[in-house]
Protein backbone atom coordinates (compact mmCIF):
# COMPACT_ATOMS: atom_id res chain seq x y z
CA UNK A 205 0.00 0.00 0.00
CA UNK A 206 1.62 3.24 -1.16
CA UNK A 207 -0.93 5.87 -0.17
CA UNK A 208 -1.72 5.75 3.54
CA UNK A 209 -4.56 7.70 5.12
CA UNK A 210 -4.33 7.81 8.92
CA UNK A 211 -7.17 8.71 11.30
CA UNK A 212 -6.25 10.31 14.64
CA UNK A 213 -8.53 10.38 17.71
CA UNK A 214 -7.64 13.05 20.27
CA UNK A 215 -5.56 16.17 19.65
CA UNK A 216 -4.61 17.06 23.23
CA UNK A 217 -1.04 17.35 24.55
CA UNK A 218 0.40 14.40 22.66
CA UNK A 219 -2.18 14.08 19.88
CA UNK A 220 -1.24 17.47 18.41
CA UNK A 221 2.39 16.37 18.33
CA UNK A 222 1.49 13.12 16.54
CA UNK A 223 -0.64 15.12 14.09
CA UNK A 224 2.35 17.37 13.29
CA UNK A 225 4.66 14.38 12.91
CA UNK A 226 2.22 12.66 10.55
CA UNK A 227 1.92 15.74 8.37
CA UNK A 228 5.73 16.12 8.41
CA UNK A 229 5.95 12.52 7.16
CA UNK A 230 3.49 13.46 4.45
CA UNK A 231 5.72 16.36 3.40
CA UNK A 232 8.71 14.00 3.10
CA UNK A 233 6.84 11.27 1.19
CA UNK A 234 8.18 10.22 -2.17
CA UNK A 235 5.92 10.99 -5.16
CA UNK A 236 3.26 8.25 -5.49
CA UNK A 237 3.67 7.28 -1.81
CA UNK A 238 1.58 9.67 0.25
CA UNK A 239 0.54 9.95 3.90
CA UNK A 240 -2.62 11.94 4.66
CA UNK A 241 -4.34 12.70 7.95
CA UNK A 242 -7.94 12.94 9.14
CA UNK A 243 -8.67 13.68 12.80
CA UNK A 244 -11.38 14.03 15.40
CA UNK A 245 -11.71 15.22 19.01
CA UNK A 246 -14.71 15.92 21.24
CA UNK A 247 -13.25 19.43 21.57
CA UNK A 248 -14.57 20.15 18.08
CA UNK A 249 -13.47 23.76 17.69
CA UNK A 250 -9.94 22.99 18.81
CA UNK A 251 -9.78 19.95 16.49
CA UNK A 252 -11.04 22.00 13.54
CA UNK A 253 -8.35 24.59 14.22
CA UNK A 254 -5.62 21.90 14.41
CA UNK A 255 -6.88 20.32 11.18
CA UNK A 256 -6.97 23.68 9.38
CA UNK A 257 -3.48 24.52 10.62
CA UNK A 258 -2.01 21.24 9.39
CA UNK A 259 -4.01 20.78 6.20
CA UNK A 260 -5.71 17.70 7.67
CA UNK A 261 -9.37 16.70 7.35
CA UNK A 262 -11.63 17.14 10.39
CA UNK A 263 -14.37 14.56 11.05
CA UNK A 264 -17.03 15.13 13.74
CA UNK A 265 -16.85 11.71 15.47
CA UNK A 266 -14.87 8.49 15.80
CA UNK A 267 -17.55 6.66 13.77
CA UNK A 268 -17.34 9.26 10.99
CA UNK A 269 -13.53 9.07 11.07
CA UNK A 270 -13.52 5.29 10.65
CA UNK A 271 -16.34 5.34 8.07
CA UNK A 272 -14.37 7.87 6.00
CA UNK A 273 -12.01 5.07 4.97
CA UNK A 274 -8.73 5.16 6.89
CA UNK A 275 -5.86 2.66 6.60
CA UNK A 276 -4.63 3.03 10.18
CA UNK A 277 -6.00 4.48 13.42
CA UNK A 278 -3.90 6.57 15.85
CA UNK A 279 -5.32 6.86 19.39
CA UNK A 280 -4.20 9.76 21.59
CA UNK A 281 -7.18 10.07 23.91
CA UNK A 282 -6.87 9.77 27.69
CA UNK A 283 -5.93 6.33 29.03
CA UNK A 284 -9.46 5.42 30.20
CA UNK A 285 -10.69 5.56 26.58
CA UNK A 286 -7.93 3.40 25.06
CA UNK A 287 -9.83 0.06 25.37
CA UNK A 288 -12.93 1.45 23.60
CA UNK A 289 -10.92 3.07 20.81
CA UNK A 290 -8.61 0.07 20.33
CA UNK A 291 -11.70 -2.14 19.90
CA UNK A 292 -13.12 0.31 17.33
CA UNK A 293 -9.91 0.12 15.27
CA UNK A 294 -9.70 -3.67 15.55
CA UNK A 295 -13.37 -3.97 14.52
CA UNK A 296 -12.59 -1.86 11.43
CA UNK A 297 -9.87 -4.38 10.54
CA UNK A 298 -7.10 -1.77 10.35
CA UNK A 299 -3.75 -1.48 12.17
CA UNK A 300 -3.93 0.64 15.32
CA UNK A 301 -1.35 2.82 17.04
CA UNK A 302 -2.38 3.55 20.64
CA UNK A 303 -0.59 5.72 23.12
CA UNK A 304 0.61 3.93 26.26
CA UNK A 305 -0.76 2.35 28.36
CA UNK A 306 -3.29 -0.15 26.96
CA UNK A 307 -5.66 0.66 29.87
CA UNK A 308 -5.47 2.21 33.34
CA UNK A 309 -4.29 -1.04 34.92
CA UNK A 310 -3.55 -4.67 34.08
CA UNK A 311 -7.04 -5.93 35.07
CA UNK A 312 -8.58 -3.62 32.47
CA UNK A 313 -5.88 -4.42 29.90
CA UNK A 314 -6.31 -8.20 29.88
CA UNK A 315 -9.76 -8.21 28.16
CA UNK A 316 -8.32 -5.83 25.55
CA UNK A 317 -5.41 -8.22 24.90
CA UNK A 318 -7.93 -11.08 24.54
CA UNK A 319 -10.07 -9.04 22.13
CA UNK A 320 -7.07 -8.12 19.97
CA UNK A 321 -5.92 -11.74 19.86
CA UNK A 322 -9.39 -13.16 19.07
CA UNK A 323 -9.91 -10.64 16.26
CA UNK A 324 -6.36 -10.88 14.88
CA UNK A 325 -5.83 -7.17 15.51
CA UNK A 326 -2.54 -5.39 14.86
CA UNK A 327 -1.89 -2.83 17.60
CA UNK A 328 1.33 -0.87 18.19
CA UNK A 329 1.65 0.76 21.63
CA UNK A 330 3.42 4.11 22.03
CA UNK A 331 6.56 3.36 24.01
CA UNK A 332 8.63 5.80 21.97
CA UNK A 333 11.87 5.28 23.90
CA UNK A 334 12.34 2.11 21.83
CA UNK A 335 13.16 4.52 18.96
CA UNK A 336 15.45 6.88 20.89
CA UNK A 337 19.07 6.74 19.71
CA UNK A 338 20.51 6.63 23.26
CA UNK A 339 18.32 3.76 24.45
CA UNK A 340 19.01 1.88 21.19
CA UNK A 341 22.76 2.18 21.86
CA UNK A 342 22.32 1.11 25.51
CA UNK A 343 20.44 -1.98 24.37
CA UNK A 344 23.14 -2.83 21.84
CA UNK A 345 25.98 -2.33 24.36
CA UNK A 346 24.19 -4.21 27.16
CA UNK A 347 23.25 -7.15 25.00
CA UNK A 348 26.74 -7.31 23.44
CA UNK A 349 28.12 -7.65 27.00
CA UNK A 350 30.31 -4.53 26.64
CA UNK A 351 29.51 -3.32 30.18
CA UNK A 352 30.28 -6.64 31.83
CA UNK A 353 27.82 -7.68 34.51
CA UNK A 354 25.62 -4.84 35.72
CA UNK A 355 25.93 -4.06 39.43
CA UNK A 356 23.64 -0.99 39.47
CA UNK A 357 21.05 0.46 37.18
CA UNK A 358 19.31 3.83 37.66
CA UNK A 359 16.38 5.07 35.59
CA UNK A 360 15.05 8.61 35.99
CA UNK A 361 11.97 10.27 34.52
CA UNK A 362 11.16 13.76 35.76
CA UNK A 363 8.64 16.21 34.38
CA UNK A 364 9.35 19.87 34.94
CA UNK A 365 5.75 20.63 35.87
CA UNK A 366 2.83 18.28 36.52
CA UNK A 367 0.12 17.66 33.93
CA UNK A 368 -3.36 18.98 34.84
CA UNK A 369 -4.85 17.34 37.94
CA UNK A 370 -7.88 16.23 35.88
CA UNK A 371 -5.44 14.24 33.70
CA UNK A 372 -3.68 12.75 36.75
CA UNK A 373 -7.01 11.67 38.24
CA UNK A 374 -7.56 9.30 35.30
CA UNK A 375 -3.92 8.32 34.73
CA UNK A 376 -3.60 5.37 37.14
CA UNK A 377 -0.88 7.11 39.18
CA UNK A 378 2.76 8.15 38.72
CA UNK A 379 4.11 4.62 38.23
CA UNK A 380 1.47 3.60 35.68
CA UNK A 381 1.51 6.91 33.82
CA UNK A 382 5.17 7.93 33.94
CA UNK A 383 7.52 5.19 35.23
CA UNK A 384 5.80 2.69 32.93
CA UNK A 385 8.15 4.10 30.24
CA UNK A 386 11.13 3.08 32.39
CA UNK A 387 9.68 -0.34 33.17
CA UNK A 388 9.18 -0.94 29.44
CA UNK A 389 12.61 0.29 28.41
CA UNK A 390 14.38 -1.64 31.20
CA UNK A 391 12.81 -4.89 29.96
CA UNK A 392 13.69 -3.93 26.36
CA UNK A 393 17.29 -2.80 27.01
CA UNK A 394 18.20 -5.72 29.29
CA UNK A 395 16.04 -8.49 27.82
CA UNK A 396 15.35 -9.47 31.47
CA UNK A 397 12.17 -9.47 33.55
CA UNK A 398 11.62 -7.41 36.70
CA UNK A 399 10.40 -9.81 39.38
CA UNK A 400 9.96 -7.63 42.47
CA UNK A 401 9.33 -3.96 43.26
CA UNK A 402 9.62 -2.02 46.53
CA UNK A 403 8.34 1.54 46.25
CA UNK A 404 8.05 4.77 48.23
CA UNK A 405 6.39 8.04 47.25
CA UNK A 406 5.95 11.58 48.51
CA UNK A 407 3.80 14.66 47.98
CA UNK A 408 5.42 18.04 48.51
CA UNK A 409 3.86 19.91 45.58
CA UNK A 410 0.22 20.73 44.83
CA UNK A 411 -1.97 19.02 47.51
CA UNK A 412 -4.56 18.42 44.75
CA UNK A 413 -2.30 15.62 43.43
CA UNK A 414 -2.52 13.81 46.77
CA UNK A 415 -6.25 14.49 46.86
CA UNK A 416 -6.75 12.45 43.64
CA UNK A 417 -4.77 9.57 45.19
CA UNK A 418 -1.47 10.17 43.40
CA UNK A 419 2.07 11.09 44.48
CA UNK A 420 4.24 13.76 42.84
CA UNK A 421 7.52 11.92 43.45
CA UNK A 422 8.38 8.24 43.81
CA UNK A 423 11.23 5.75 43.81
CA UNK A 424 11.00 2.03 43.13
CA UNK A 425 13.73 -0.48 43.92
CA UNK A 426 13.49 -3.16 41.21
CA UNK A 427 14.98 -6.66 41.21
CA UNK A 428 15.44 -8.54 37.94
CA UNK A 429 15.16 -12.27 37.34
CA UNK A 430 18.98 -12.59 37.20
CA UNK A 431 19.40 -10.83 40.57
CA UNK A 432 20.39 -7.46 39.02
CA UNK A 433 19.06 -4.50 41.04
CA UNK A 434 18.22 -0.94 40.15
CA UNK A 435 16.09 2.07 40.97
CA UNK A 436 13.38 3.79 38.97
CA UNK A 437 12.60 7.32 40.13
CA UNK A 438 10.11 9.91 38.94
CA UNK A 439 8.93 13.38 39.86
CA UNK A 440 6.47 15.92 38.51
CA UNK A 441 8.47 18.88 39.90
CA UNK A 442 11.95 18.94 38.40
CA UNK A 443 12.85 22.63 38.20
CA UNK A 444 15.99 21.95 36.14
CA UNK A 445 14.00 20.72 33.15
CA UNK A 446 12.55 17.52 31.71
CA UNK A 447 15.07 14.93 32.87
CA UNK A 448 15.04 11.40 31.46
CA UNK A 449 18.14 9.26 31.92
CA UNK A 450 19.27 5.69 32.31
CA UNK A 451 22.56 4.82 33.97
CA UNK A 452 24.00 1.34 33.57
CA UNK A 453 27.02 0.59 35.75
CA UNK A 454 28.78 -2.64 35.03
CA UNK A 455 31.90 -4.55 35.97
CA UNK A 456 33.46 -3.45 32.65
CA UNK A 457 32.09 0.04 32.13
CA UNK A 458 29.36 2.63 32.71
CA UNK A 459 26.96 3.98 30.11
CA UNK A 460 24.51 6.86 30.43
CA UNK A 461 21.49 7.49 28.24
CA UNK A 462 20.37 11.14 28.23
CA UNK A 463 23.73 12.69 29.16
CA UNK A 464 24.31 15.36 26.56
CA UNK A 465 24.60 19.13 26.16
CA UNK A 466 20.87 19.48 26.91
CA UNK A 467 20.80 17.37 30.06
CA UNK A 468 18.76 19.02 32.81
CA UNK A 469 21.60 19.08 35.37
CA UNK A 470 24.83 20.91 36.14
CA UNK A 471 28.13 20.00 37.72
CA UNK A 472 29.16 21.00 41.26
CA UNK A 473 32.83 20.74 40.26
CA UNK A 474 34.94 23.87 39.83
CA UNK A 475 35.44 24.95 36.23
CA UNK A 476 33.18 22.31 34.68
CA UNK A 477 30.81 23.98 32.23
CA UNK A 478 29.18 20.86 30.81
CA UNK A 479 26.37 20.74 29.85
CA UNK A 480 26.20 24.04 28.01
CA UNK A 481 22.91 23.70 26.08
CA UNK A 482 19.38 24.72 27.02
CA UNK A 483 17.75 21.86 28.95
CA UNK A 484 14.74 20.11 27.44
CA UNK A 485 11.60 21.43 29.06
CA UNK A 486 9.02 18.85 27.94
CA UNK A 487 8.74 15.21 26.90
CA UNK A 488 7.90 16.39 23.38
CA UNK A 489 11.30 18.12 23.09
CA UNK A 490 13.28 15.36 24.79
CA UNK A 491 11.89 12.63 22.56
CA UNK A 492 11.21 14.56 19.34
CA UNK A 493 13.35 12.21 17.21
CA UNK A 494 11.88 9.11 18.89
CA UNK A 495 8.24 10.21 18.37
CA UNK A 496 8.94 10.92 14.69
CA UNK A 497 10.62 7.54 14.17
CA UNK A 498 7.82 5.81 16.07
CA UNK A 499 5.16 7.27 13.76
CA UNK A 500 7.25 6.47 10.66
CA UNK A 501 7.39 2.88 11.97
CA UNK A 502 3.60 2.82 12.31
CA UNK A 503 3.22 3.90 8.67
CA UNK A 504 5.57 1.05 7.71
CA UNK A 505 3.46 -1.32 9.83
CA UNK A 506 0.31 -0.13 8.01
CA UNK A 507 2.07 -0.71 4.69
CA UNK A 508 3.02 -4.22 5.81
CA UNK A 509 6.72 -3.36 5.57
CA UNK A 510 7.79 -4.18 9.13
CA UNK A 511 6.88 -6.14 12.27
CA UNK A 512 5.21 -4.57 15.29
CA UNK A 513 7.89 -2.69 17.35
CA UNK A 514 5.83 -2.65 20.58
CA UNK A 515 3.01 -5.14 20.96
CA UNK A 516 0.16 -4.83 23.48
CA UNK A 517 1.65 -7.85 25.31
CA UNK A 518 4.97 -5.96 25.65
CA UNK A 519 3.13 -2.93 27.00
CA UNK A 520 1.08 -4.93 29.48
CA UNK A 521 4.24 -6.64 30.75
CA UNK A 522 5.51 -3.16 31.69
CA UNK A 523 2.11 -2.35 33.20
CA UNK A 524 2.36 -5.44 35.44
CA UNK A 525 5.52 -3.93 36.95
CA UNK A 526 3.74 -0.57 37.32
CA UNK A 527 0.82 -2.27 39.08
CA UNK A 528 3.26 -3.99 41.46
CA UNK A 529 4.93 -0.61 42.15
CA UNK A 530 1.57 1.01 42.86
CA UNK A 531 0.63 -1.84 45.22
CA UNK A 532 3.99 -1.52 47.00
CA UNK A 533 3.43 2.23 47.35
CA UNK A 534 0.03 1.61 48.89
CA UNK A 535 1.02 -1.27 51.21
CA UNK A 536 4.58 -0.24 52.07
CA UNK A 537 5.72 -3.79 51.29
CA UNK A 538 7.85 -5.33 48.52
CA UNK A 539 5.55 -6.78 45.84
CA UNK A 540 6.24 -9.64 43.45
CA UNK A 541 5.34 -8.83 39.83
CA UNK A 542 2.37 -10.95 38.71
CA UNK A 543 3.43 -13.72 36.35
CA UNK A 544 7.15 -12.94 36.74
CA UNK A 545 9.64 -15.81 36.38
CA UNK A 546 11.62 -17.14 39.33
CA UNK A 547 14.93 -15.54 40.32
CA UNK A 548 17.82 -17.28 38.58
CA UNK A 549 20.57 -18.53 40.92
Ligand SMILES: NC(=O)c1ccc[n+]([C@@H]2O[C@H](COP(=O)([O-])OP(=O)(O)OC[C@H]3O[C@@H](n4cnc5c(N)ncnc54)[C@H](O)[C@@H]3O)[C@@H](O)[C@H]2O)c1
Nearest residue numbers: 214215216217218219245246247280281282283303304305
Ligand atom coordinates in the same frame (compact mmCIF):
# COMPACT_ATOMS: atom_id res chain seq x y z
N1 LIG B 1 4.27 8.40 25.02
C1 LIG B 1 4.37 9.47 25.79
O1 LIG B 1 5.46 9.97 26.05
C2 LIG B 1 3.14 10.14 26.30
C3 LIG B 1 3.20 11.46 26.77
C4 LIG B 1 2.01 12.06 27.19
C5 LIG B 1 0.83 11.37 27.17
N2 LIG B 1 0.83 10.06 26.74
C6 LIG B 1 -0.44 9.30 26.73
O2 LIG B 1 -1.27 9.88 25.74
C7 LIG B 1 -2.62 9.83 26.15
C8 LIG B 1 -3.20 11.23 26.03
O3 LIG B 1 -2.52 12.08 26.90
P1 LIG B 1 -2.60 13.67 26.75
O4 LIG B 1 -1.72 14.22 27.78
O5 LIG B 1 -2.41 14.07 25.33
O6 LIG B 1 -4.14 13.90 27.17
P2 LIG B 1 -5.05 15.16 26.86
O7 LIG B 1 -6.11 15.13 27.88
O8 LIG B 1 -4.21 16.39 26.70
O9 LIG B 1 -5.67 14.83 25.41
C9 LIG B 1 -6.71 13.92 25.20
C10 LIG B 1 -7.57 14.45 24.06
O10 LIG B 1 -8.58 13.48 23.78
C11 LIG B 1 -9.80 14.19 23.55
N3 LIG B 1 -10.94 13.29 23.77
C12 LIG B 1 -11.47 12.89 24.96
N4 LIG B 1 -12.49 12.05 24.75
C13 LIG B 1 -12.60 11.90 23.41
C14 LIG B 1 -13.47 11.13 22.58
N5 LIG B 1 -14.43 10.34 23.10
N6 LIG B 1 -13.32 11.22 21.24
C15 LIG B 1 -12.36 12.03 20.72
N7 LIG B 1 -11.51 12.77 21.46
C16 LIG B 1 -11.62 12.70 22.79
C17 LIG B 1 -9.77 15.35 24.53
O11 LIG B 1 -10.65 16.39 24.15
C18 LIG B 1 -8.29 15.76 24.43
O12 LIG B 1 -8.07 16.72 23.42
C19 LIG B 1 -2.62 9.26 27.57
O13 LIG B 1 -3.01 7.91 27.53
C20 LIG B 1 -1.19 9.37 28.03
O14 LIG B 1 -0.81 8.30 28.89
C21 LIG B 1 1.93 9.47 26.30
